[in-house]
Amino acid sequence: MEESPLHQFELHSWIPISVGGLDVSINKAVVFMWIVVALASVIMVMAGSSRKLVPGKLQSLAEMMVDFIRNMIMDTMGKDGMRFFPLIATLFVFILFSNYIGLIPGTYTVTSQIIVTAVFSCLVYGLSLVVGFWLHGAKFLGILVPPGTPGWLLPLMIPIEIISQLARPISLAVRLFANMTAGHVMLAVLFSLTIGGGLLIGWLPFVFTVAIYGLEFGIAFIQAYIFTILTCVYLGDAFHLHGHEEHAH
């Protein structure tokens, strides 16, 4: 009997812990989250410790990554956005590492748990609201009225804009979670077809497994990139309220 392709996402508590009725058991996802954090910190600290003028492999990888994140922030938020560099870089590195670690057979993809991505997206969206109200006060509610809207359209535009604002954290969370989950389900289905198909026909799904695995490498990066760039865009919207005129992008 083959196991379900969704079996890989099931979590069983390894060390049951309960704090005041709240289940905080240690399970696979928690352990892999620790591994991601540890690995990311070790690699980035090691890369940052040498500081040679002519960088080694690790250092140039880290420099490339920092440069990439910096460009992303500058393009979407401008100079003010650099205040958020630590947050955005942390998000990017965490998501990137957990996506890639999840591609190693036998491991667990932390970002395939919707609660993980939902917490990130709510944090980002909540922060953008805080920043917006902090900087603009009640005028920040003007984000619900696109510039140049005629008065008689307001009853129609405001509900639409409220929904489109509320959709932001949801689309952010669902996109990352769904892409990671779908990729791993697809790999599991194709590979179980390979096992079940035998030698005669099994090579066909195997070829697809390898091809999709290659594609997943791209997806892992793209999803980390999209999550981070949208973080920048949302924070930037809070920064420059309708501020398209002040930065040329």
Place this chain on the structure above:
Amino acid sequence: MPPPQDPLYAGLGQAVRIGTELLAALIVGGGLGWVVDTYLFGTTPWGLVIGLVFGLAAGMRNAYRSAQRWQVPSDNVDKQE
């Protein structure tokens, strides 16, 4: 790690964004309508219907907006305010 500035990946990134943009707004619109129906006024099914229509509009708006943002760097000239 694929080269970040690769236009293929930038394009692919844009493409996978728009689909969820539509879906998420539809979920929020429908969800709000359903909540209004079930818990607030008992106006089944009108809240859901209107919510879905607004959700669809908001989804279109979000998708349009993200596509627009993509286009702007190439031609700043006919940028609309």
